[in-house]
Every structure is written in C-alpha cells, then in structure tokens.
Amino acid sequence: PERTQRISHFHALYDNFWITKSHTQLVILQFFKILRLYHPLKLEQQHRPEVRGIGLVAQIIRHFGAPCAYVLMFFPILSSFLTRSYERRALGDFYRKCRPSWGPLQRTRAILHNYAQFAASIIDRTNPEGFHLVESKVVKSGKPAMVKAFPKGAILLGAHFGDWALIANRIKPYLTGSLGLVADPAVTPKFFSELEQRLKGKLRVINSKQDALGFALSVKEILDDNGNVAFLADRAPKGKNSETLSCLFFGEASQWPKAPFALAARLQV
Numbered sequence: 001p002e003r004t005q006r007i008s009h010f011h012a013l014y015d016n017f018w019i020t021k022s023h024t025q026l027v028i029l030q031f032f033k034i035l036r037l038y039h040p041l042k043l044e045q046q047h048r049p050e051v052r053g054i055g056l057v058a059q060i061i062r063h064f065g066a067p068c069a070y071v072l073m074f075f076p077i078l079s080s081f082l083t084r085s086y087e088r089r090a091l092g093d094f095y096r097k098c099r100p101s102w103g104p105l106q107r108t109r110a111i112l113h114n115y116a117q118f119a120a121s122i123i124d125r126t127n128p129e130g131f132h133l134v135e136s137k138v139v140k141s142g143k144p145a146m147v148k149a150f151p152k153g154a155i156l157l158g159a160h161f162g163d164w165a166l167i168a169n170r171i172k173p174y175l176t177g178s179l180g181l182v183a184d185p186a187v188t189p190k191f192f193s194e195l196e197q198r199l200k201g202k203l204r205v206i207n208s209k210q211d212a213l214g215f216a217l218s219v220k221e222i223l224d225d226n227g228n229v230a231f232l233a234d235r236a237p238k239g240k241n242s243e244t245l246s247c248l249f250f251g252e253a254s255q256w257p258k259a260p261f262a263l264a265a266r267l268q269v
Contacts (some may be wrong), residue, residue, distance in 0.1 A: 021079060031055065037063050055125045058182040059124050066127045073119040080115055096248040152176055175199075177227035180219065208257075231257070 032038035038059045060069045081088060091114055095107045102110070147236045178201075185192045185205045196203050206229070219229050244255040 017083070032056070037086050054122065054126055057123060059129050061123070066123055069123045069127075070120065073116070073123065077112065077115045078121050094250075150194060152228075152260065153223045154228050155223070156228055156230040175202050175228065177225050178222055178228060180203050180204045180222040180229040182206045182208050182229065182231045183217075184208050 007145045029038060038056055060072060092107055095102060095110050099106070099110070179199065181195075181203060181220060183192070183205060185207060186209075194203055196205075203256055204218075204227075205220060206222075207213065208215070210218075222229055245258050246253050247256055248254075
C-alpha cells in the first residue's frame with residue numbers, strides 16, 4: 001500500500017515492554033551462567049518456561065538462601081500483574097463478589113497478594129528446607145497436632161495450585177501406597193509420562209473418561225490397598241460425554257466435575 005495507507009501493528013508500550021522483559025531475562029540468565037550460579041534443569045520438556053524459572057529459583061535458594069528468592073520474586077509478580085489481564089480481571093470479579101464492600105485499591109492489593117502467595121508456594125516447594133507439603137490437622141490427647149503424611153486410604157479433593165511436576169518429588173515420601181490421579185491422560189500425555197518417571201511406580205492415572213463401573217473399580221482397588229486417590233475438583237471436564245453438576249457459585253450457575261462429589265456421597269464421607 002501507499003505509505004499513508006500502511007498500518008503498523010506494533011504497540012509502543014506493550015511490545016516494548018515484552019522486548020525489554022525478554023532481553024532482561026536473557027541478560028540475567030547469562031550473567032548467572034557466567035558466574036556458574038545457574039544450571040538449567042535437565043528434563044525432557046526443557047522448553048517449558050516454568051522449568052527454566054524453577055531451575056533459576058533453585059539455584060538462587062542454593063547460593064543465596066530462600067529470603068533472597070522471596071525478594072527477587074517481586075519482579076515476576078509485577079510482570080504477571082501487568083501482562084496477564086485475563087487473570088487480573090478474573091481475580092477482580094472474584095473479589096467483587098466475595099468482598100462487595102471493598103474499593104478498587106483493596107481489590108488491587110488483594111490481587112497482588114494472590115500473586116505473591118502463588119510465587120511463595122513455588123519457592124516453598126523448591127526449597128529443600130521449606131514448608132512441609134502435606135499437613136493434616138488431627139487431634140491427639142485433646143491437642144491439635146500436625147501429621148506429615150497422607151492418611152491411608154484417603155481421598156484427596158483439591159484444587160490446581162502450582163506445578164504438579166514440581167511437587168512430584170516432594171510428595172513421594174508422604175505416600176504409603178500408590179497415588180491414583182483422576183485425569184484424562186490423553187490431554188497431556190507427556191505431562192503424565194514425566195509424573196510417572198518422578199513418582200516411579202507410585203502413580204496410577206485413573207482415566208476419568210472410562211465407564212462408571214471401571215472407574216469405581218479402579219478407585220476401590222487403590223483405596224483397598226491403602227493408597228490414595230486425588231481429584232482436582234476445580235477443573236470441570238470438557239467434552240460431550242463429560243458429567244458435571246450445575247451449582248450456584250456466588251449467585252451464578254457454574255459447572256463442577258460430578259465424579260468427586262458422587263464418590264464422596266457414595267462412600268458417605
């Protein structure tokens with residue numbers, strides 16, 4: 001086209017920010033490599049950006065301690081807050097519903113705190129001397145106590161928080177038997193292959209798409225063997241044959257996976 005009719009798709013603020021961010025990351029990583037303070041993790045899925053980030057965090061903790069890692073997490077927290085508009089809007093909607101009296105400043109502080117908690121969880125799980133991954137509250141002799149293990153034959157109903165591959169090595173010592181993970185292995189086969197390698201014989205993937213009888217028998221077999229079964233209840237299954245329940249969540253109809261709640265009702269837990 002003529003010069004006056006040409007259209008540039010370059011965004012002066014947004015694109016310059018991403019170019020500067022990428023260049024800064026590369027310079028910092030190269031600086032740590034020169035000082036031999038950073039060695040990327042040797043994993044099959046090396047292209048995953050979270051793997052490189054976890055490797056860098058591990059090296060910072062190793063050489064400078066966890067407090068230094070907490071301080072440096074300020075930069076990815078701020079970057080995520082500024083660039084991930086979808087997550088920021090979703091968190092804003094959440095706080096508008098559960099904290100209707102809050103103003104914009106209070107919601108912004110809560111969103112930043114949410115990002116900070118997520119970043120801290122990565123450091124805690126990477127740090128060999130960090131917080132224990134499993135903490136089950138029980139009462140002994142009338143006083144609460146912390147037990148660092150999964151109860152035998154327990155069903156774990158949780159939400160997706162952090163990277164499963166990161167916590168796989170940390171979770172292994174707490175398993176007395178096998179861990180049945182309810183999921184669809186066809187979605188991310190490389191991911192489940194990596195998990196199986198890390199948990200070495202303790203992980204059994206229970207296909208959430210199989211027939212009801214086969215699913216129930218798979219769950220019962222693991223529980224009878226004093227193993228554990230884990231559901232990620234915050235991920236609604238997708239597809240025509242997926243079974244979900246419609247429940248009111250903050251006044252709006254939301255879809256939730258049926259299997260965890262149906263199984264809990266069947267076992268009366």
